[in-house]
Amino acid sequence: AQKVTQAQTEISVVEKEDVTLDCVYETRDTTYYLFWYKQPPSGELVFLIRRNSFDEQNEISGRYSWNFQKSTSSFNFTITASQVVDSAVYFCALSEAAMDSNYQLIWGAGTKLIIKP
Amino acid sequence: DTEVTQTPKHLVMGMTNKKSLKCEQHMGHRAMYWYKQKAKKPPELMFVYSYEKLSINESVPSRFSPECPNSSLLNLHLHALQPEDSALYLCASSQVQGYGYTFGSGTRLTVV
Numbered sequence: 001a002q003k004v005t006q007a008q009t010e011i012s013v014v015e016k017e018d019v020t021l022d023c024v025y026e027t028r029d030t031t032y033y034l035f036w037y038k039q040p041p042s043g044e045l046v047f048l049i050r051r052n053s054f055d056e057q058n059e060i061s062g063r064y065s066w067n068f069q070k071s072t073s074s075f076n077f078t079i080t081a082s083q084v085v086d087s088a089v090y091f092c093a094l095s096e097a098a099m100d101s102n103y104q105l106i107w108g109a110g111t112k113l114i115i116k117p
Numbered sequence: 118d119t120e121v122t123q124t125p126k127h128l129v130m131g132m133t134n135k136k137s138l139k140c141e142q143h144m145g146h147r148a149m150y151w152y153k154q155k156a157k158k159p160p161e162l163m164f165v166y167s168y169e170k171l172s173i174n175e176s177v178p179s180r181f182s183p184e185c186p187n188s189s190l191l192n193l194h195l196h197a198l199q200p201e202d203s204a205l206y207l208c209a210s211s212q213v214q215g216y217g218y219t220f221g222s223g224t225r226l227t228v229v
Contacts, residue, residue, distance in 0.1 A: 037220075043205055044222035045160070091159055104173070105218065107159030 002027050004094050006108035013082055014116050021077045021111045023092030029053075031097035034068065034075045035105070040088040048090075051075065079113075087115045121221035123208050129227045132198060138224050140191040140208030146219070149191040151183060152207040154223070160207055166191060167213075198228045 003026040013019050025034065036048040049059060051068050059066045063080045079086055092108040121142045130136050140149065148167045152160035165173035166185040174183075180202075182194040191208055208221040 035218075042222065043207075043225065045207060045209075045220035047217075047219065050217060093159075104162055104165075105160075110157075110159055 002029075002094060002096060002106045004092050004106055004108035006090075006092055006111050008111045009109070010112040010114065012114040012116060015084055016081050018078060018080050019082050019113065019115075021079075021090050021092075021113065023075045023077065023108060025073050025075065025092070025094045027073075027094060027096055029096040033095040033097070035091075035093040035095070036066065036075075036077050037091045037093065038088045039091065039110070045091070048077075082113075082115045084115050084117055087113060089113070121208055121210055121219050123206075123221035123224050125224060126222065127225045127227075129229060130195065130198065131229055132200070134198075135194070135196045137195065138193040138206055138208075138226075140193075140210075140221055141189055142210040142219070143189055144210065144212075144219065145188075146210035146212055147188060148211045148213055149185065150209040150211075150218070151191070151193050152209065152220075154205040154207055156204075164193075195226075198226075200228050203227045 005024045008022055011019060032053045034051045038046040038048055049066055056068050056070060065078045067076045089110045089112045091110045093105045095105050124139045150165050151163040153163050154160040162175050163177045164183040169185045169188055180197050184192040203226055205223045205225050207223045209218045211218045
């Protein structure tokens with residue numbers, strides 16, 4: 001069965017600290033997609049990254065980086081030198097390419113990140 | 118234009134009212150979605166339209182009625198809602214079903 005686990009319900013750090021948000025997924029598909037979304041208090045879901053199952057290269061975008069490891073079924077997200085504006089709920093999600101999946105997003109429970117000044 | 122626009126941003130309605138939520142995108146996306154999100158929870162899929170046809174209805178009560186008048190617009194008609202329907206309603210679109218979702222900022226609905 002498909003499942004996304006974000007074990008960290010809430011993380012609180014002081015500004016400028018590095019922080020890693022964990023995401024572990026389960027799927028029987030060999031072709032699938034992983035996503036990270038940011039949801040600030042205003043409510044909109046902001047797309048951060050999409051990664052397909054055949055691309056295990058790590059990705060860096062400014063202060064954000066992602067570590068995809070198929071061996072451990074993990075897709076972790078690191079923010080370097082965190083800032084107050086990074087405070088938000090972060091969701092990890094999985095989408096399978098199987099014909100009967102309809103490419104639905106399977107969401108983790110979310111991790112609330114609090115960055116204190 | 119890389120946005121999904123939702124109106125209104127906030128809506129308070131009584132249980133006997135009829136109202137509609139609107140969603141618009143001009144990115145040429147052919148799949149559009151309605152999600153419901155309760156506080157501190159991930160979004161829950163309600164409906165999917167693919168090429169203007171309803172392709173998924175996640176057993177949503179009939180008091181929620183979706184409509185896709187054209188490839189750029191998606192409506193959600195609301196009638197006889199219950200207080201437990203109060204939530205953030207998010208619209209999303211993607212190039213085709215399942216690829217590269219873009220979300221709107223949502224409508225915060227309160228049913229009194």
